[in-house]
Amino acid sequence: AQSVTQLDSHVSVSEGTPVLLRCNYSSSYSPSLFWYVQHPNKGLQLLLKYTSAATLVKGINGFEAEFKKSETSFHLTKPSAHMSDAAEYFCVVSEDPGGGADGLTFGKGTHLIIQP
Amino acid sequence: GAGVSQSPSNKVxxxxxxxxxxxxxxxxHTAxxxxxxxxxxxxxxxxYFQGNSAPDKSGLPSDRFSAERTGGSVSTLTIQRxxxxxxxxxxxxxxSYPRIAKNIQYFGAGTRLSVL
Structure with a gap:
């Protein structure tokens, strides 16, 4: 069984300061991990993914995430927040014991607020 | 089209x-x-559909929900009563490939359903 926990439902930072969105997961198998972003009234967009290659993953718009197996974490970071980063962010875990759609689990989301 | 298209965008x-x-x-995209x-x-x-087939329907919330996909393309989700x-x-x-753990899902903007 797998699960994902986003530790903060809301995060507020000032424009130009670093962003940290926290995600912990549990998985019985070697997981793949994703971060998706959802802007208001828009569909989900993939930010980045980890699929057992490099543990530090770089995504779009300056975001990156580090897979830490010992801590079962996959936190999302960005060095300097921009107003356009304000959105809902979802951490997603997937284990693939044999394929199949029931291997995909979304976190409840973190709402990122950017203060001017 | 260039992306996943959903209609209607809003339904009351x-x-x-x-x-x-x-x-x-x-x-x-087959999946x-x-x-x-x-x-x-x-x-x-x-x-989830692979082609026109849905291997697992257990995620549907109740028997009022059903989904079908024809021609390996368009899908409809029907909610009765x-x-x-x-x-x-x-x-x-x-x-483009059903192995969830390794593959990227591209999302549509969604349909906002309001039941009065």
């Missing part, structure tokens, strides 16, 4: 009526997914 219906939600995946996003509930996986708790945003995604 009366309790007890049936509704049909449509998803047009990215051309050539198609339906999710429900409710306030405070996060993203809930509903059903709608209830107020069905109010949510229904998201569709597609991917």
């Amino acid at each position: 219906t009366e309790k007890g009526k049936d509704v049909e939600l449509r998803c047009d995946p990215i051309s050539g 198609l997914y339906w999710y429900r996003q409710s306030l405070g509930q996060g993203l809930e996986f509903l059903i 709608t209830q107020q708790e069905d109010s949510a945003v229904y998201l569709c995604a597609s991917s």
